[in-house]
Amino acid sequence: MLTTQRKQLILQRLQQEGQIVAKAFSEELGISEDTVRRDLRELAAEGQLQRVHGGALPASAAIGDMQVRAALAPDEKRALGRAGAALVQPGQVVILDGGTTSLQVVQHLPLTLRATVVTHSPTIAVALAGHAQIEVLMLGGRLFRHSMVNVGASVVEAAARLRADLYLMGVTGVHAQAGLTTGDFEEAAVKRALHERAAETVVLASADKLGAASPFTIAPLSELAALVVPASTPAPLRKKLQAGGVKVSTAMA
Template sequence: MLTTQRKKLLLARLAAEGQLVAKALAQELGTSEDTIRRDLRDLAAEGLLQRVHGGALPASAAMGDLAVREQVSTADKVALGRFGASLVEPGQVVILDGGTTALQVARHLAPGLRATVVTHSPTVAIELAQHAGVEILLLGGRLFRHSMVNVGADVIAAASRLRADLFFLGVTGVHPDAGLSTGDAEEAAVKRALHARAAETVVLASPEKLMAASPFVVAALPEISLLAVARETPARVTRALLAGGVQLRKV
């Protein structure tokens, strides 16, 4: 089998089954594991899959910059944002991550809400400014333009001085085995620091993030308090996620 044919087969199998196991594929195709691993490396370099130990998972379609992500799953993000906003209670200290779904949470906070919201996203902070009763704490650092969030040692140091009730964590990959992941190492470090400072962490995951993986792990699925997904999420996907040990709600 030619290399191009084999790679097309790998991508078709990944789309159909949701994962690839290098050893099993090598046996099936009568080739070496090294050959399969080389194919997977090439496909990962093209952004077509995410390599994991022993094989590969689908690459997250949520890896584009903020402008690109604003065009993806817009109705689902509105519903998820509205649900997230409903979880915020008066007087709470809430950490709100960056990203398009976080913007929807900010937009749907109750008009008279009095609470403190901490964020490392200037974009989210500007949106929160529309809520007169919300005290806004903006964590400063180096601006990571891809996601429009501040990252670096200063953000992590500031996070260590927080004690929050709730953290809305944004990720680009949600998978029962690969966990919660994102595409940048420094951004992942900030997310881990914020997650560690909240009593509860909630992930609002639009469809393109589910059963996909990104390079840098933030947390295992069972470590969060709740995963909210779109109402139309297929049953096979919700079953797989629930098997991963997470509390899940369709909204």
């Protein structure tokens, strides 16, 4: 089998099965594990998969910058934003992550809502300016332009002083085994710190993030209060995610 054919087969298996185990794959094809690992390295360098110990997982498509991600699944994100906004109750302290889905949450919050929103995203803070009854607390740090969020030690330290009712977390990967992941080390550290200070954490995940993984781990699925996915999410995928120990609910369009 040619290299290009092997790589195509690897990507097909990832799509169908959600993972590749290098040893089993090499035995199936009658080739060395070194050959499989080389193929995985090259595909990972092209951003087509995420290598893990012993094999690979599907790479998240949600790794572009804000402008790129805004064009991905806009209808799904509107539904997820509506579902996320419905979770916010009057008087609560809510941590709202950065990202395009979080912007949809803001757009679906009632203008009469009285609450406190904590965010490390300048974009989210500005979007909340029209909600006169919402107190906006912004955590400052170094601006990570890719995601338009503040990161660094100052954000983590400020998070330690919070006690929030709800954290609507943004991620780039949601996988039954790999858990919740994102593409930047410092951003993952901030998300962990915010997660630890919330009574409940909920992830609103569009289809491009489901069954996929990014390099840096945030938390296992079992630590979420709920995972909200699009209504079109296939039942087998929902079952796989539920096997990771999380309650999965759907956002109706």
